[in-house]
Amino acid sequence: MTTAAINAAPSRTERRNFQRVRVKIYGRYMLEDRSEYPCQVIDMSPGDVAFRADNFGQLGEKVIAYLDHIGRIEGVVTRRLDGGFAMTIIASERKRDKLAAQLTWLANKHELDLPEDRRHERVSPRNPMTVLALEDGRSYQCRIIDLSLSGAAVELDVKPALGLPVTLGTMRGRVVRHFEDGVAIEFAALQREDTLVKEFSGTIG
Structure with missing residues (x-):
């Protein structure tokens, strides 16, 4: 030192x-x-x-x-x-x-x-199926349980480590919580409503 x-x-x-x-x-x-x-x-x-x-x-x-x-x-x-x-x-x-x-x-x-970030209202997108990609190139089919401007909860067969950078669709973020059927993700930046609607065909309240 x-x-x-x-x-x-x-x-x-x-x-x-x-x-x-x-x-x-x-x-x-x-x-x-x-x-x-x-x-x-x-x-x-x-x-x-x-x-x-x-x-x-x-x-x-x-x-x-x-x-x-x-x-x-x-x-x-x-x-x-x-x-x-x-x-x-x-x-x-x-x-x-x-x-x-x-x-x-x-x-x-x-x-x-607050559990997996309740700062923004969360909804279920009309097109919930997407891909979760890891930095090492692995990717997994997953289903979005709910979604907000700041994060998402996804149903997934694997449990990437807490803090691990991931990409959900085209949205960069990191894993912030594990639960029984999947993980919660916090986006790297607050997303625009029109971007999420275009990406996942959802409507954000």
Whole structure:
């Protein structure tokens, strides 16, 4: 860990003073060996973050994470949790101020605590059959259960990993939830109603 990184990392006393926020944010993280894994934030403050994840780094190992709604953060593994790990966030004072504002906004909106994103009304498209494609070239026939401007629930025989980038029809997104018969997908960007109607012959309320 460099002297600059140590100076940028908040002290233990500073971290205790940060307000932790429980939010459901998905993303991916990269360890020092450049291996990447999906993750979900359990709680987060401008000074540290706890992840639910299957693969942990070593204590003191540097981690770079890319989180939905937050962007890129980096830090150092401080402890292992049951089913995950926690890390200190290395950031400038300006970056921490931005994180604090983002977390406050997310907590106040409560938008990420809603099941597979209920920010927009969901409907069943008239043409529910489509193809779900993975980045490695595999693709699967699937049926859209319901659809909104921001995401979709699809009936699918396989369960791509949480956080995995996928393409539904021509819409890019990532897997955000598993359920018994399929997965929920959050689109990479808010879609236009006319685009979804043209793609899936649906009507969005």
